[in-house]
Amino acid sequence: MFLTRAAQIIGKEGFKTFGYALQQKMHQNMTDEKAYSIYQKKIAPKQRITDNKADCTAICRHSGSYESMLAAVSGMDAEYIAVCDESCEFDKDYTAIVSHYIRIQKRAGRSLIYIYTDSEKYNQEAGCGLPDCKPDYSWDTLLSYNYIGDAFVAKKNALIDAINECKNHGAVDNINYYELSLIILSKCKTSDVGHIHQVLVKDIRTDSKSYRTADDGMAAFKKMILESSEINVNIVADKHDSAVEHVHYITNEYDLxxxxxxxxxxxxxxxxxxxxxxxxxxxxxxxxxxxxxxxxxxxxxxxxxxxxxxxxxxxxxxxxxxxxxxxxxxxxxxxxxxxxxxxxxxxxxxxxxxxxxxxxxxxxxxxxxxxxxxxxxxxxxxxxxxxxxxxxxxxxxxxxxxxxxxxxxxxxxxxxxxxxxxxxxxxxxxxxxxxxxxxxxxxxxxxxxxxxxxxxxxxxxxxxxxxxxxxxxxxxxxxxxxxxxxxxxxxxxxxxxxxxxxxxxxxxxxxxxEKYDPFYSPLLTQTENNYRFGDEIYSVIYRKPQKADRLRPAAGYMEVSPTVKVTETGYHDDMQLRGFAYNGNKVYYNPVIFLWNEQNCYRIKVQSVCDRVFHLRKGVDKNINYAPFFCGIDTTDMESGTYRCAIRADGKYYDAQTDVVIDG
Known part of the structure; x- marks a missing residue:
């Protein structure tokens, strides 16, 4: 049975796709611990774009009262403050990575108020820490359970306002980071919130309390926040999951x-x-x-x-x-x-x-x-x-x-x-x-x-x-x-x-x-319909562009092809490009992208990725499943400006039919 299926894949999709299919079959038998170990060794180091100017973020690790937290935060000289419960630990490069991220987002025109990262939590069944890969900002999800956890970064003034608001509600004994997140985020727009897809926080608790359970106090707190915006609700505990609550918005029956x-x-x-x-x-x-x-x-x-x-x-x-x-x-x-x-x-x-x-x-x-x-x-x-x-x-x-x-x-x-x-x-x-x-x-x-x-x-x-x-x-x-x-x-x-x-x-x-989902982490499997940790992750790896003035494409000599182009460009964590490159049944594997304007030219080798239905989408018989490519770009050292984009493949330059903007 296996040999028959292998022959079918090779015949229709080629040897390279067969190797990919075999790898995915092997991954189905891989534990999350193994996949996470591969990530830590091979992927995580390639994500770590740090900023030597790590002066915009300071750390406040605190589990005292709101009063003492207010004093600590007020005395810090930084635009952003990273806070966490004493049961959490920040990665050694946390402030450098976050500071870089803040600057990159400012390049994209976003002045963030609140930032969070993925984390590692102790898993009792596995007997070790496993990653908690979170969705991007999701207000309705946060109302249902604390998906962000007990560590985040906020603008200093927003954090001080939230601490004072908690104090005014009488919560003075123990800091509740879920409450702080709810207060800050209830006042935020989507564009105010950032999510770094890196495991940069470790929850060192080894018992079930590492998942905060819902309680009457949190239900009352959520009700207070929503009703302060004139939204009438009941907060209902889930009967199956102690960490989950549901917001039932009170309706009037005038709505047909x-x-x-x-x-x-x-x-x-x-x-x-x-x-x-x-x-x-x-x-x-x-x-x-x-x-x-x-x-x-x-x-x-x-x-x-x-x-x-x-x-x-x-x-x-x-x-x-x-x-x-x-x-x-x-x-x-x-x-x-x-x-x-x-x-x-x-x-x-x-x-x-x-x-x-x-x-x-x-x-x-x-x-x-x-x-x-x-x-x-x-x-x-x-x-x-x-x-x-x-x-x-x-x-x-x-x-x-x-x-x-x-x-x-x-x-x-x-x-x-x-x-x-x-x-x-x-x-x-x-x-x-x-x-x-x-x-x-x-x-x-x-x-x-x-x-x-x-x-x-x-x-x-x-x-x-x-x-x-x-x-x-x-x-x-x-x-x-x-x-x-x-x-x-x-x-x-x-x-x-x-x-x-x-x-x-x-x-x-x-x-x-295109193949981007803000509510499903790129660190999770991209080949199965579940939350398994991925072992083949390209979208979070950032390549540093190389100066390439002597290889500058000549605009007048570029070919225009409907099968070689960039289809998407933009900022998620950093600059990202996506597209495809093929001609008939021939794939241009791992092509090179050039970004250039009158002042500068940069060269980036992109990563081809397998899409096993790509030949069906394009109406081609076989063997082009590696035509798609993806590339994350470390823009730290790139000059700001608008760049033309070309793809070099098989000795030719193709107009990528898009411009790339690197903001200052």
Missing amino acids: VSIIIPSKDNPDILKCCLQSIRKFTKYINYEIVVVDNGSNDSNRKEYEKLVDTFEGQASYVYEKADFNFSHMCNIGAAKAKGNLLLFLNDDIEIIGQDYEDTDWLSVLVGQAKQESTGAVGAKLLYPDSSYIQHVGVINYESSCFAHLYAKAVDDENIKAHRNYADYDCLCVTGACFMIEKAKFDKAGGFDEAFEVTHNDVDICLTLYEQGYYNVLRNDVVLFHHESFSRGDDEVDEEKNRRNMHARDMTYEKHPKL
């Missing part, structure tokens, strides 16, 4: 929810869905809009009977047309009367929930009504089981958009509380998708160019680009009878190519999000 259900020739499935809505929904102000794109006459009559049982609270739209999920959803949205839209697959079944203060629909409504929220999704399980179908969609290196922890068991805390805490996500599935009508219209609705797949991904990316957070509510649990609505895209090559084409369309429309 339009539940839009696309369906065709599935009366029995639709009946189950509608009956479950009626049985388990306390929120009464909703309507149902069933959109049918061409059921046969018999099933059409059954649909009409089902809708009639809701006595005016449901409507039926029949429009015979080829299947286009986006078009069906947009029809439903146009017919909807509500200011909130809930797109629901007809094979979703509502079930009983774990809380008593509200119901599933009210939780989604309350979250969707928040100013910062885009789309809201729910935890979906396979029917009558504890197997996960959806706890958020991640955008990563290998498979692009994938369901996180698909088919994992939902009967214990998965890493980072990922199946219990409420999480900000780049994308949530369209199978259960709530959004305010005004935000839906602002995003342009579902793009009907995405007929079958990636329509939910596309609108989620649009919402993110518009500044909204898409939120997974893990406290809303529903059954999804997946595969009734649509067949499996992996069944045949034609469907697979269609799926890959949709992915490429997505990246063409959202180039700055």
